[in-house]
Amino acid sequence: xxxxxxxxxxxxxxxxxxxxVAAGPVTAHAAPVHEAKPVAVVHTDKPGVDTAKLIPHxxxxxxxxxxxxxxxxxxxxAIIAATKKAGLPERAAVxxxxxxxxxxxxxxxxxxxxxxxxxxxxxxxxxxxxGWGTPEQITDPEYSTTAFLKGxxxxxxxxxxxxxxxxxxxxxxxxxxxxxxxxQQAADLVAQHWxx
Numbered sequence: 001x002x003x004x005x006x007x008x009x010x011x012x013x014x015x016x017x018x019x020x021v022a023a024g025p026v027t028a029h030a031a032p033v034h035e036a037k038p039v040a041v042v043h044t045d046k047p048g049v050d051t052a053k054l055i056p057h058x059x060x061x062x063x064x065x066x067x068x069x070x071x072x073x074x075x076x077x078a079i080i081a082a083t084k085k086a087g088l089p090e091r092a093a094v095x096x097x098x099x100x101x102x103x104x105x106x107x108x109x110x111x112x113x114x115x116x117x118x119x120x121x122x123x124x125x126x127x128x129x130x131g132w133g134t135p136e137q138i139t140d141p142e143y144s145t146t147a148f149l150k151g152x153x154x155x156x157x158x159x160x161x162x163x164x165x166x167x168x169x170x171x172x173x174x175x176x177x178x179x180x181x182x183x184q185q186a187a188d189l190v191a192q193h194w195x196x
């Protein structure tokens with residue numbers, strides 16, 4: 001068994017134990033732990049991006065990918081810029097972009113009427129009624145990313161968690177496993193745009 005795979009499996013086992021003992025009700029319904037896989041290949045031609053930091057545990061489960069239009073690409077770049085401004089590493093941008101891909105497909109969504117999930121808005125489907133900010137703030141990509149990152153920084157050990165666990169702890173979604181499917185595309189976007 002290679003060293004990376006063994007370390008990934010040990011960190012997942014440690015996370016499972018730690019969340020079961022210390023996390024309490026927030027993660028009581030968390031996704032089952034997926035088998036760790038070797039580190040994924042991230043497609044980049046940009047120098048200076050440490051691809052091992054983008055997907056340290058390898059991707060978990062089948063990966064999804066969508067074609068992005070100019071607005072979605074601009075939103076991914078805005079998430080990266082806000083992450084850099086917050087002084088956080090590339091991994092935080094990967095988690096943020098994967099979360100936004102799941103929540104809104106990187107579209108800055110306004111109120112969707114009856115199709116809306118309560119009062120969820122913006123790139124991360126944050127709710128004013130849950131204290132994320134005003135509708136105007138939540139639909140500002142820099143603000144909403146900064147709010148997400150503030151929540152992420154409060155997650156003990158987020159840097160070492162599988163992406164879906166870190167995202168779920170912040171978002172508290174009804175679909176906790178769904179974030180994992182976007183990890184490869186998020187990593188590719190960060191690799192492509194982090195130094196641009």
